[in-house]
Amino acid sequence: MIKKIFCILLLLFAVLPVWTLAASNMQGKRIVIESSLLGESREFQVLLPENYYADPSTRYPVLYLLDGDYLFHGASGLLDLLANKGQLIPDVILVGIADKGTDKYRQYMTPKGLTAPLKEQDNGRASEFLAHINSELTPYIEKNYRTADNTILFGHSIGGLFVLNALLESPDAFTDYLSSSPSVWLNDYAFVKRAKKVFAKSQHEPVSLYLSLGDETRMGQYGLIDVLDDLQPKNINWHFKHYPDENHVSVALFSLRHSLKKIFSGWFIAERELNKIESPDALLDHYKPLLAAFNINQAIPTPSVRAAISYFYRNKKQADINQFMLRVNKELPASEAAFVMMLASYVGHFDSPQAGVERLLDKEENFKHSIEFIKAIAVAYEKAKDNKLAFDYYQKALTLAKEQNANQWQVNIIEAKLLQTKVIENE
Incomplete structure (x- = not known):
């Protein structure tokens, strides 16, 4: 009996260090890089799938999450059940892009020519931030992790507007654009007018756009849907989902889940x-x-x-x-x-x-x-x-x-x- 107890205690002490490591795994690794384009340091979190190290030849789609510090816990938990455990979609690398406070975040998310909701004197800097993602962040991820060729950009609210603007300015940067309750209402729906001109003559490779809306009534998204419905751009496979029982905040994860299942339709067979x-x-x-x-x-x-x-x-x-x-x-x-x-x-x-x-x-x-x-x-x-x-x-x-x-x-x-x-x- 004494020998059994000693063995049990020895095993328990042997695995104690693992508890701390495992507890922090779902937080992802926080990384800082210097951005020459933005003239500042930028932070982001990278969460790898559970089985990332099981097969060194396996490659993974990448989900880039705007407002990463705000949405990271929800998105990581969603992927844990949806991909890692539920296997309803393939495993995905999650990259949560951190902000630097509300004002700067809104500047970076707002397209040029529009004004951020709280600071009318601030001109939008979305193009600069998109250049940072395309030229600095994405190359870092592709260099340091086993990424596949398909990339997904997800943004909510003002971040959703950034996603739409990214589709206009850099349509080949991502394969799938996920825009949840985007703030299309800015400047009297000025973005809708711009989108109509760009969509009418776009010639990029085919991409997918997933639009969603909660119970809001003044986001301006239906005007954008009318444009898409009227033009039917052949290179944009667009979808719209309305969640009347979800509010502006809760709709984010519901729309992310639905969009990911649509993107990877056919992966799971009931x-x-x-x-x-x-x-x-x-x-x-x-x-x-x-x-x-x-x-x-x-x-x-x-x-x-x-x-x-x-x-x-x-x-x-x-x-x-x-x-x-x-x-x-x-x-x-x-x-x-x-x-x-x-x-x-x-x-x-x-x-x-x-x-x-x-x-x-x-x-x-x-x-x-x-x-x-x-x-x-x-x-x-x-x-x-x-x-x-x-x-x-x-x-x-x-x-x-x-x-x-x-x-x-x-x-x-x-x-x-x-x-x-x-x-x-x-x-």
Whole structure:
């Protein structure tokens, strides 16, 4: 008994440093760069997906969030559930662009020729700030992180007006423009008049525009919608969503969630639809062009992986699995680890626990940076009643969690398993 207590205490002290790291993970990393264009230092936060370090070849879309300090917590929590855990959209890198107080923020968000709401003497500096984003911030992000070619700009209220102005002045800077309750009313709807002239002759590459509105009645957005509806610009795939039950503040996150799901439509397939698939190959035929369209190489959602492997066992076609896995490795290489883990789970259950272990060990070197993959090996050893090796692999997973600053829920699972397998081993 004394030996068991000592082991438990030793393990607890060993993982204490991880708690502090994990607690700060959802805050993102705060970075300061010097802007020669603005003549000042600029701050922003970068939040990486949970699985960012699992596969060094994977690349991610980037969501640039205006008014980042104000909206960052809401947006990061939304992405945590929408992407990281819910898998309704692919994983996304979040960049929250900080402000420098209300007055300067409004100057930077307001297009030239319009006046910021609180300071009529201040001419808009949106063009300067857009140049900073395009020439200084975006290159920094692309240099230091594994970014995909698709980028999203989100702004709310006066930030929403900035997004619309960015679409006019620099339409090729982003692939998707998300404007939530934009302040189109400024200067007697002067922006609408300007937009009509620009949209009528724009010739840029196709982009998407997502407009939204809460319960407000004087934002002026319907005038802009009339322009879009009248001109129907072929290079702007525009959408509008009204949220009459949300106010000017609450509509921001609702519109962000809806827009992201629209942008990545087709990524998540509901269970009722998965049950209708004719074959696992049909799933690959669905995701291969979708990944190309999104310009990403991420693992597809777990429910889709499970549906594919389950199909072989339900229909007693296990003999076809190896050929299918070859196609996965060729056409969806970023999903290989997910398919191997799922297959190992089925093999361990229907064939033998040791066979499941062997499936995973065969690919361990390929996915040694993946916390989930190393955890899967530990679980497989547990099922094979080899608690010593299970403990060793949970310890490896904990080491990865420390190195990768894993979220607290991940740490909790590994800690509990370490205690469990160690106690069982010493009984």
